[in-house]
Amino acid sequence: MELIMSLLILLLVSQIALVLYIKKRSIKSSIASSVRPVRSPSSPQTIAPARQMKNKAAPCARQRFNWKDLGKLYFQLETVPNVNELLDTELLTHTPQSIQKRLLPQINAPLNAISLDNEQFDWGNVYAKPDAVFTTSHQRESYIVEYKTRQRPQLFTSIAPTHVLQVIISAWVYKQQTKSNSISHQIRTFIRYSNGVLEIKHWEKLIPFIEEHVDTYFAITDKVSASASDLAWFIYVTSPVFKYQPKNNEEASLKGKALHYRIMR
Numbered sequence: 041m042e043l044i045m046s047l048l049i050l051l052l053v054s055q056i057a058l059v060l061y062i063k064k065r066s067i068k069s070s071i072a073s074s075v076r077p078v079r080s081p082s083s084p085q086t087i088a089p090a091r092q093m094k095n096k097a098a099p100c101a102r103q104r105f106n107w108k109d110l111g112k113l114y115f116q117l118e119t120v121p122n123v124n125e126l127l128d129t130e131l132l133t134h135t136p137q138s139i140q141k142r143l144l145p146q147i148n149a150p151l152n153a154i155s156l157d158n159e160q161f162d163w164g165n166v167y168a169k170p171d172a173v174f175t176t177s178h179q180r181e182s183y184i185v186e187y188k189t190r191q192r193p194q195l196f197t198s199i200a201p202t203h204v205l206q207v208i209i210s211a212w213v214y215k216q217q218t219k220s221n222s223i224s225h226q227i228r229t230f231i232r233y234s235n236g237v238l239e240i241k242h243w244e245k246l247i248p249f250i251e252e253h254v255d256t257y258f259a260i261t262d263k264v265s266a267s268a269s270d271l272a273w274f275i276y277v278t279s280p281v282f283k284y285q286p287k288n289n290e291e292a293s294l295k296g297k298a299l300h301y302r303i304m305r
Contacts (some may be wrong), residue, residue, distance in 0.1 A: 105282045106197055112245040113204070115238060119160065120145045122235045123185065123187075143172055143185050143232045151183060161210070161217045168268040170208035171232075182218075182227045184211040192236025199238065199263055201282055203231055205272035208243045209250060213268065260297040269295060 076177040107113060123142060130136045140151050151174035155161075160169045186207045193199050207229045215227055231238040253275045257266055266274070276282050277291050278298035286292035 046153065066282065086215065101200045104197075105201065105284075109281055110249070112242060112249075114241040115199065115243060117192065117236055117238045118146050119192065119236050124234065139172060140174060140192075143187060144174070144183065144230060144237060146237060147183075154182070161214045163213040163216035163278055164254075165267060166209065166254065166268070166271060168213040170210045170268075172208070173214065181213065182224055182225070183230060184227060185215060185230045189234055192233040192238070199219075200273045201276045202239055202269070205250070206268050207231055208240065208246055209268040209271055210272055211243060212247055212250065230245065242273070246289055252277065256298050256301050260294070260301055265277045 057273050069242070126137065126142055126145070133215070139153065139156055140147070144151075154173040154175055155170065157169065157171050158172070160167050162168075170189045172183075174183040174185070175181065184207055184234050186203065188200075188203055211227050213227045228241050229240045231240070250271075254266075254271070255269060256278070261274075274294070277284050277286070278295050280299075284291075284295075286295055
């Protein structure tokens, strides 16, 4: 009996000792984890996400001009036969077409050619020499056409401002010289691309905007005359509305002079 009691006491003591040992290890482990060194904020692991964010963050996008910024013009773009294909067909079939059919194939009514890149129109110190000027048989409409060798634009936002300004200035000069100011006489403006025709409607609404730049042009360039293409380029480079970024010192100087002139007027 005494032997059994001794064994039970020994077993109890050993279990108590085991529990105390396990508890002591747990406390040590907990203390060790609480004082474990923390990574320095300057460690690569800490700043790596910041580098990734910096790389992913898009820089401030350069603002681009959109024709909606002017909000005055309306474009109508038509796909027409390619000019080169028309010329090839003429050679193969020995049937030359009129220049009207080459430039404005979408217009079926016969037009009278007033100028085919051979007549200059003047208004004040501004002159224009459109690629073609047509009138209808009843003399109630005139068609101003500029030809560009490039493909038709796929988006209206990719229409070159200089092309649009050039044909509008040409129409404006033609209208002033010919005194085509009556409401019954309409002047239509077209850009003929190699495979498309773009008509610019309501172009007259842009004339006040263009006239504002004429005085500036002559004031800061010391020139006595300006062609439609020169004036179009000047307006595109210097007018804030087109958000043009100068590509060289000459353009930057010109833009700066134009801004200074407008401020000091």
